[in-house]
Amino acid sequence: MTKKELVQKEREPIYDSAIPQLPPFPLVGRAEVLEAIKQWIWTADDELNDGGGTVALYGTPGVGKTALATALAHDPEVRAYFLDGVLWAGLGLAPDPTTILNRWGTLLDVSPTVQAKQKSDEWRRLLQEAIGERAFLIVLDDAWRIEDARNLQIGGPYCAYLITTRSSEVAATLAGEGAVKVEELSQEEGVQLLQMLVPGLDMTEKAQQLVQAVAGLPLALKLLGNYVRKQAYSGRTRRIIAALERIERLDERLSIQEPQAPTEQHPSLNADLPLSLRAVIAISEHQLPEQLQRAFYALATIPAKPNTFSEEMACAVMNCTVEQFHLVRDSGLLELSSQGRYTIHQTVHDYAWQRLHEVGGLEKAYCRLLSYLMDFGEMYQKEYELLQQECVTTLACLEQIVGMGKGKEFAELFLMYVPFLMSTAHYEITRQLALRAEAIGWEYKAPVLVVRALFYQGQVLQKLAHLAQAEECFRGALELAQQMNNEEYICSALTEPGWIESKRGPYEQAEQHLLDGLYMANKL
Template sequence: MQTSKATPQPRWRLSEERTQRKWSQQEVADLIGTTYVNISRWERGITRPNPYFRRKLCALFDKNEQELDLGGGTRFSASHAGEAEKVTAGVASTDGASSSEAIPDGALYDSAIPLQPAFTLIGRDNELSQIKQRLRKGGSVALTALNGLPGVGKTALSITLAHDPEIREHFRDGILWAGLGPHPNISGMLSRWGTLLGVSANALATMSSDEEWAKTLHAAIGTRSMLLVIDDAWTVEEALAMKVGGPNCAHLVTTRFPGIASHITVDGATVIHELDEHESIELLKKLAPGVVDKEEKKATDLVHAVGGLPLALTLMGNYLRKEAHSGKSRRIGAALKRLAVAEERLLLREARAPVERHTSLPTETPLSLQTVFEVTDQQLKEPERAALYALSVFPPKPNSFSEEAALAVADCTVETLDALSDTGLLESSGTDRYTLHQTIADYAHFALVGTRFSASHTAAYEKLIAFVISYVELHKKDYELLEMEFNMIIAALEAAQEKGKQAELVRG
């Protein structure tokens, strides 16, 4: 004999509390970290919020569960809203894995997910489509790595994906976020994830190894369909320590280090490239429309000077908008003149809100090209640092230079070049050729001419001149090779003139 299903009983009190405040279901969803679909289902009585979301609703409306038709009687005042963020997402079993009661009816969205960008990302439609497709495929490709230069926008892409409706629909049980950086608190991040997933405080307190964390969180996630974002990984071990998802999960790892990206992915990382000229101009227009419209030639020159790097464009655009607010041509002209100087672009900085802090930077450090590159520079060994600085004498990207030239000018080993390539600071450009991005070349050159490396500055240019003399003599009848190295030869001529050695180069 079949029994008829009970008719869902709407939760009128929950709905009334929302409508009295003139909030939409989407607004309530955003406030507690779920979707409007779940809010609708809860109000209609189709499903009941899990303990985690019941606590958040009580805190939001300053009511107890009975007053919201949620059942129970625990009262959370508005002053407890911050505490409610930390409440476990259900009742945990004694072995550390969450029980069936802890599995949410609605999706769990980590409060650590950064806020969505103020406007749609420019020039990233293809990348977003490609990454979404990979994440939704499952299997081995569900561990996806994004790799690219510091400041190219890997984190911005990940944030956009974490807020994407299609991604949230696919990973119906939620999204977890961990921003690592060079000195992450791995155990603290895993503990926070455990709390969100319903692992008991007692179980969390007993964790003493990465293996225990992985097993416990893996069991807590179980068969849930979730996306785990591991942003700004600096070591393979730290990235893998956060890989705790179950069979229905996907992991998205971002890193500036090509070696890490290649190591943790089976079928290759997704490389995020700089914006092209059109996209770069569009971004500058979005940030400082009045300036770009009036000074398009100078804006285009700035785009070329920073090689389409989104961070550089964003810093410049924000600065130009600030300087243009009064409409004074004098101030706009002075701002553009300042940005035409490489050193000024490197040092251009802006403060960020704590929730927008760049994970690679110390808490009190303002965001700038200088500080973002410096944090990678600090991880280099002395021979690698000296080689990077010396390589800045070559014309930057889109130009390239041979491995032979790099070894001669930097006076280093191939292992040192390999180490620089692994950091992502030195890019490969075809077989046995390399290139330095414009902004990294500016950073390295600025460091090279500093007091500490002044002798190295002179030596690097002398080695460039000597190499070009030898190269031209050896290949003086091979016009194709000479044409390939034309810009390097011009750079050597300019250096020779500056150093008073033009006669030597011309004679060579």
């Protein structure tokens, strides 16, 4: 045993009373990330690398960063490694470093008389001297600003820091390579958590639906599970069914709440406020200027994770500058995805969607998205790899604007993207969109749109080997093109059925159609 270990053995370890209690249920789906964090702390501490023995957990509000930190603070291996104990500080939006340092001073057995006489810088230095070569894990929970965390980094060479934050920038700055993104639970893990929270209730199918609805966010699952369990205590089937039906609604899922336990108080939420998904997400929203809050809501027009979007798209939809978008990004409301793109978690998306409806900005936001997609499609109409990145958003936009009565805009966007959809084998989607485009064409008395929609339907059906149906579509397009006396469309509508007939007969008719098409092509 080393001299350092002998000295440590003579002292009782210190475990900060601010450390939250372990929940009654074990963490689900976190074994791998817990082990990875521990290994990083051991390695960083041994090598004294650039991170200085610092790990920073970051991620979406409610993803379980504090729960992981709590589990690590109670972990037997962690406590065995940091023989002198664990210090904890909940920072939040407006941390009180003096109160935190004074509590630590008391724990470190520094005289209250000495505390009262010292200025803040001198007090930090005295605490650092009191820690000396002692081995503490120092947990800084819910850090919003880099300087707030650094003001409390008073440990010595044998201490390590575990920081939680919503901001990837704060995490990267404070921990370097020790920044760890905390992901939501998988479908299987989410169902396991719900079944643990609501034991004895056969809700496997409903659990799967709920996990999908909140995209595996642990806080959401915990709140929903606790709510259903409370209703199940009555034993009345009607109440349980009513509870399950209630949380199917987006606004209800955001509103389900429970009181904060004194030992589990959220650092950024007033103690007298109940804990809810809405309240936790609103903390980030309220860090933005009011105008930028409204701009953020517009991102609900872009589909949620796993879909991604570019900074350019976000700025166009939000009608904001790059600098303003970065404020939203740094608030923890968005996640950085691959290749410099971004994504928004389903629960944050739901929150923004509801707020967008409340402020009445839905149609304007979709108009901005539509304008961006039209410009993007025109600029990159042949660059299918780029169009593929925005495919999910484009299809979702088409779905929404047709329901807003914007048939003309639907047709323009569809016709711009349909060559890409066909070339990338999105056949069934193309057929459904073409059917809508045809209906819009008849409604708006736009025969050219009807012809093109019928033509694309025929092409899709031909690709799917539904040749008789394809031929019917081409014939419909031909009849209308002839009524319009549009030679270009007549040529196309003759040639395509000619190719079909050349495969299945009648062959004389096929030859005639192809010759007629060739004749029309030569006239163009």
